[in-house]
Amino acid sequence: MTETSIPSRPAPSDALLDVRHLKKYFPIRGGVLSRVVTNVKAVDDVSFSIRRGEVVGLVGESGSGKTTVGRTILRLGEPTSGTIDFDGADISKLSKPAMRRYRKRMQIVFQDPYASLNPREKIRTVLGHALAVHNIGTSADREDRIVAMLEQVGLSGDYLDRFPHEFSGGQRQRIGIARALAVEPDFIVADEPVSALDVSIQAQVVNLLEDLKDKFSLTMLFIAHDLAVVEHISDRVIVMYLGRIMEIAPTRTLYRNPNHPYTKALLSAVPNPDITARKDRIILKGDIPSPINPPSGCVFRTRCPMAIADCAKIVPVPVEVSPGHFSACIRTAPQPSYGQLAAQDMP
Amino acid sequence: MSDAFASSSTARTNEPPLLEVEDLQTSFIVGEGQDVRAVDGVSFVVKGGETLAIVGESGSGKSVTSLSIMRLLPKKIGRISRGTIRLRGKDLVSLPEGEMRAIRGNDIGMIFQEPMTSLNPVHTIGTQIAEVVMQHSKLGKKAAHQRAIEMLELVGIPEPVRRASQYPHEMSGGMRQRAMIAMALSCEPSVLIADEPTTALDVTIQAQILDLMRNLQAKMGMAIVFITHDLGVVAEMADRVVVMYAGQVVETGTVAEIFTKPLMPYTSGLMQSIPRMGEYEEKTRLQTIPGYVPLLTKLPGGCRFRTRCAFAEERCAAAEPPLEVLDSGRSVRCVRWRELDLKTKATA
Numbered sequence: 121m122t123e124t125s126i127p128s129r130p131a132p133s134d135a136l137l138d139v140r141h142l143k144k145y146f147p148i149r150g151g152v153l154s155r156v157v158t159n160v161k162a163v164d165d166v167s168f169s170i171r172r173g174e175v176v177g178l179v180g181e182s183g184s185g186k187t188t189v190g191r192t193i194l195r196l197g198e199p200t201s202g203t204i205d206f207d208g209a210d211i212s213k214l215s216k217p218a219m220r221r222y223r224k225r226m227q228i229v230f231q232d233p234y235a236s237l238n239p240r241e242k243i244r245t246v247l248g249h250a251l252a253v254h255n256i257g258t259s260a261d262r263e264d265r266i267v268a269m270l271e272q273v274g275l276s277g278d279y280l281d282r283f284p285h286e287f288s289g290g291q292r293q294r295i296g297i298a299r300a301l302a303v304e305p306d307f308i309v310a311d312e313p314v315s316a317l318d319v320s321i322q323a324q325v326v327n328l329l330e331d332l333k334d335k336f337s338l339t340m341l342f343i344a345h346d347l348a349v350v351e352h353i354s355d356r357v358i359v360m361y362l363g364r365i366m367e368i369a370p371t372r373t374l375y376r377n378p379n380h381p382y383t384k385a386l387l388s389a390v391p392n393p394d395i396t397a398r399k400d401r402i403i404l405k406g407d408i409p410s411p412i413n414p415p416s417g418c419v420f421r422t423r424c425p426m427a428i429a430d431c432a433k434i435v436p437v438p439v440e441v442s443p444g445h446f447s448a449c450i451r452t453a454p455q456p457s458y459g460q461l462a463a464q465d466m467p
Numbered sequence: 468m469s470d471a472f473a474s475s476s477t478a479r480t481n482e483p484p485l486l487e488v489e490d491l492q493t494s495f496i497v498g499e500g501q502d503v504r505a506v507d508g509v510s511f512v513v514k515g516g517e518t519l520a521i522v523g524e525s526g527s528g529k530s531v532t533s534l535s536i537m538r539l540l541p542k543k544i545g546r547i548s549r550g551t552i553r554l555r556g557k558d559l560v561s562l563p564e565g566e567m568r569a570i571r572g573n574d575i576g577m578i579f580q581e582p583m584t585s586l587n588p589v590h591t592i593g594t595q596i597a598e599v600v601m602q603h604s605k606l607g608k609k610a611a612h613q614r615a616i617e618m619l620e621l622v623g624i625p626e627p628v629r630r631a632s633q634y635p636h637e638m639s640g641g642m643r644q645r646a647m648i649a650m651a652l653s654c655e656p657s658v659l660i661a662d663e664p665t666t667a668l669d670v671t672i673q674a675q676i677l678d679l680m681r682n683l684q685a686k687m688g689m690a691i692v693f694i695t696h697d698l699g700v701v702a703e704m705a706d707r708v709v710v711m712y713a714g715q716v717v718e719t720g721t722v723a724e725i726f727t728k729p730l731m732p733y734t735s736g737l738m739q740s741i742p743r744m745g746e747y748e749e750k751t752r753l754q755t756i757p758g759y760v761p762l763l764t765k766l767p768g769g770c771r772f773r774t775r776c777a778f779a780e781e782r783c784a785a786a787e788p789p790l791e792v793l794d795s796g797r798s799v800r801c802v803r804w805r806e807l808d809l810k811t812k813a814t815a
Contacts, residue, residue, distance in 0.1 A: 181669035181670065181671060181672075182640075182669050288759045288760075289525075290759060291759070318524035318525050318696065318760070319524065319696065319698070319737060319740055319741055320524060320736060320737060320740050320755065320756035320760075320775075321524075321759065322740070323740035323741075323742075323753035323754065323755040323756075324755045324757075326742070326753055327752055327753055327755060330752070345669070345670065346742075347670070347744060348741070348742040348743060348744045349742050351742065351744055351745070352742040352753065375744060375745050376745060385671060386670060386671060387744070388674075389670045389671045389673065389674035390670055390699065390744060391673070391674075391677070391697060391699030391700045391702065391703045392699055392702060392703065392743075392744070393698045393699045393701075393702045393726070393738070393741055393743060394702065394726075394743065395702045395722060395723060395726045395727070399703070401674060401678075403671075403674050403675055403678055404671045404674075404675070407639045407641055407642065407672070408639075408669065408671075408672075423671075
């Protein structure tokens with residue numbers, strides 16, 4: 121399988137989003153002149169693509185860069201370098217006005233619906249704004265659209281004149297979803313959309329997202345730290361650690377047959393609600409290093425149970441270990457040619 | 468080391484249980500003299516050396532229960548309005564604050580979800596642990612500091628001498644939680660109350676902390692009251708489980724009983740609504756519990772869960788079902804439990 125280590129990208133018409141060599145560095149300034157002392161490499165050379173109608177899960181722990189990836193591809197932060205092709209056009213360098221017509225097509229659902237809804241605005245206004253900004257509908261039929269959207273997310277049109285605080289967490293997340301979908305986007309970034317919700321409510325919102333995805337043929341990047349929720353909703357999954365992609369695979373492959381030592385440890389760390397399940401656990405030593413000063417070579421090597429001396433020298437590139445399954449590890453996914461490759465294209 | 472196991476055989480020796488909460492009612496003033504009962508008639512027993520998980524969603528009253536045991540309720544608005552909390556038979560509810568202070572830390576330790584809020588930002592970790600040690604023992608400053616370093620080592624903090632001189636903000640979330648555990652266990656309490664201790668941590672760090680807590684329990688023998696919303700954590704940590712809903716206990720049992728044969732529809736609803744890893748052949752829909760947890764000010768009459776319950780009947784609205792104690796020692800609050808055959812998984 122490793123012969124095909126330079127996989128072809130999906131046909132252009134297939135991929136809605138194609139991200140290549142994306143980097144996002146945050147400068148850290150210091151000294152009296154506020155010079156850039158160093159960079160936090162929040163996202164460091166990340167490539168992936170998302171096919172139309174696909175749900176790709178993006179998992180990682182603190183400092184993995186998963187949220188930065190989501191925000192950067194929506195151009196809510198400027199990429200340091202790399203390209204972001206959306207529907208065939210590179211949007212990574214578009215000016216703000218030029219970006220506007222893409223904004224309607226790319227929307228985000230946030231973790232905390234309370235922090236992302238203006239507490240002084242009635243639901244009518246919150247959702248009306250989204251439509252007005254993008255010149256959707258006449259002011260007369262906007263209200264009909266808003267009511268229809270509320271009903272789509274399982275809320276009643278009677279809620280139009282209520283304020284965000286009058287809703288429960290689950291209901292507020294439904295409003296956040298309604299707002300994102302009101303402008304009829306093609307692509308949604310859902311950034312930890314159910315993390316703040318109680319389990320019984322979380323299931324409702326996951327089901328709602330799945331229904332809406334089908335109904336509106338959405339393409340979705342689902343960012344979360346909860347591996348069980350991601351397995352449930354995603355077609356493929358990307359695992360990140362300290363700004364880099366460790367592994368990408370179709371969901372079932374990743375969960376049943378993970379290749380990367382980090383993915384294995386991550387999956388085994390999840391507390392299992394099945395009391396009869398085996399409990400041989402890989403417990404990683406130490407803390408996640410600071411992204412200000414990540415380890416050389418493989419960023420995971422300081423906690424990796426399989427690390428060898430070479431891991432400090434070589435930045436592993438993602439290698440295809442089975443069809444559509446890529447892993448960046450010199451131990452488990454032998455590199456085609458040690459050290460000489462630039463990061464290769466990944467699906 | 469502690470003699471916490473001594474009280475685990477209460478049936479034979481007639482010794483009082485280690486910790487016994489009986490008919491606890493905790494009320495909060497929510498404005499204009501209106502009281503809301505965040506905890507309403509909660510009873511359970513914690514045996515020496517065991518791990519009892521209290522599981523529930525927001526507003527279930529699980530955290531208020533733990534704050535009531537510690538007598539750490541917000542002073543002007545919260546109070547224990549009924550019931551008893553006994554530690555080895557001694558009632559804590561009526562204890563003067565001075566004596567209660569001696570019990571906190573010494574007999575009952577507590578750790579919280581976010582250690583940053585419970586650690587003092589202006590003192591070093593070593594000083595803070597030493598202070599707790601000095602308050603509860605006759606050790607001098609130097610010996611107490613030495614004890615602090617030993618505790619940091621015990622909880623797996625590397626370079627404990629250097630770490631003891633650091634401030635909380637210089638530590639990662641996982642290290643802070645370890646430091647918090649070191650402080651809570653420094654006087655070898657017989658009960659450790661852990662309120663969502665791993666909820667704010669990354670999953671690989673959570674695995675470390677859960678492993679640490681199990682090891683420390685094996686070493687020191689304390690009982691753990693583990694408060695959490697995470698059924699996965701419950702399955703891994705608990706010997707026995709208390710399920711709470713809207714301020715009440717709705718079901719209790721051993722971890723095996725609760726996870727294989729829940730008796731209360733709410734418990735089985737929770738079990739079915741969690742996505743489980745690696746169990747899906749095909750994409751299945753998650754089971755949901757419809758609706759929302761009722762506000763404590765707007766509880767439905769009768770069973771508090773009935774408005775969301777798939778099995779609710781007319782009689783469920785007629786009166787609040789009592790918590791029925793079964794011969795096996797389990798208990799359940801549901802008038803229909805005998806006739807229901809509840810599932811634990813959505814995939815059936």
